Amino acid sequence: DIQMTQSPSSLSASVGDRVTITCRASQGIRNDLGWYQQKPGRAPKRLIHAASTLQSGVPSTFSGSGSGTEFTLTISSLQPEDFATYYCLQYSSYPHTFGQGTKLEIK
């Protein structure tokens, strides 16, 4: 199975800050990676698929990059509604696997 190592596990930042979250795959997954946002008590919502393609309706402050084994999610200017938990998901091969999550908190 492919392991996804996500870092950091938590992050404290302020509105307007730029933040980056990283996921590393235990083996190459091409660009078969998605980024998800989850708020408490809610189902996850996909922000990015294919490593860098923004889902329709997602603000352009979100961006993704990477391929192979290293991937990043960047939020260029944090908004109040961005404080949530973020997960990466590899879907290159089954079983699909999530990263451990990054909880983004207000400083």
Place this chain on the structure above:
Amino acid sequence: EVQLLESGGGLVQPGGSLRLSCAASGFTFTTYTMTWVRQAPGKGLEWVSAFTSGGLTYYAESVKGRFTISRDNSKNTLYLQMNSLRAEDTAVYYCAAPGMDVWGQGTTVTVSS
């Protein structure tokens, strides 16, 4: 409106069984791979199982041999039969259609004596 509605969660004793259902509407169910994802209390997301549009099934190692995914395309419904349940299976179980990023609201399974 595209919608997934899970049901079947509840309290079950260790070693017991439960069957979750996920009723789909608003899209052509047969053409989409469907998945189950779970989240234990206070923990991260865990991918559980998938049933592809081509009829193949896949499982996480943690549930292999105990859980069975199935689908009834005539009823637009996905199922997860969970046997030999353990305390660590306690979680909110989400049904999802990844191809459209559509998720259900989740159903809670609690395994406890």
